[in-house]
Amino acid sequence: MGSRPLTTLINQSWDAARVARWSGTLGFILPVLTLAVYPIWLFPGTQTPSVEVAGWAMRHHDQLVVTMVLNTSGVTLWLVFGAAVWAHLRDRLPVRSVLPTCFAAGFIACVTLLLGGFTAFNLLIYRRHSADAAALLYDSTFGLLAMSGMPTVVALGAFAVAVYRHGVLPRYTGHLALAAAVAHPLLLAAFIVTEGPLSLEGFSIAAIPAFLFAWILGTALGMPRTPR
Secondary structure (H helix, E strand, O other): OOHHHHHHHHHHHOOHHHHHHHHHHHHHHHHHHHHHHOOHHHOOOOOOOHHHHHHHHHHOHHHHHHHHHHHHHHHHHHHHHHHHHHHHHHHHOOOOOOHHHHHHHHHHHHHHHHHHHHHHHHHHHHOOOOHHHHHHHHHHHHHHHHHOHHHHHHHHHHHHHHHHHHOOOOHHHHHHHHHHHHHHHHHHHHHOOOOOOOOOOOOHHHHOHHHHHHHHHHHHHHOOOOOO
8 A cells, every 4th residue: 555655656756748858958968068078060071181081080089089978878868858758749649640650750760860870970980090981981970960850850740730739738849849840851951062051061960950959958848847
């Protein structure tokens, strides 16, 4: 008899909303800390010669390792955040709604591509490479990051519909999701444009994901709080 209230308290304390709130907030903070270590806009641009990319990776090795630890830890927390948001949507949408599944599929694919990009970059800074190998790993990193934009559209599009049609969370979270969903297809331009802000390592690679970060933090903070 005495264990039932304790079990109920634990279940209430760590429900989907609270897990989303904590994992989303930490998942936002950790990658943002990389801006104090080595901001992404200082990375070599698209037209940088391969030899210079290889030298840059070795010169800034220690800073880049810290950056990747923070990024990887933060994005891994996005998996927990996504699972909690999925659970929140599942519990508040009609039983036959495909929106939670679309959200989960898109979000998992997004995180998988991001972690794949981080893997390529970790290999770049793991040891000294030839100029050609360094360029391939560097381009692979940003190519995978750019490809993550399309599953992000699926996930956040489904989330926005759930908010607008069913009111599962505050309306501003739907606005943030819609803005990010509209912006992320621009990342595909990186495979067409060879220089400038829309190129593979251009400013858009850093600026457009800011919409996703804003949605993650906004949604985390918008989760309902269970009364004590």
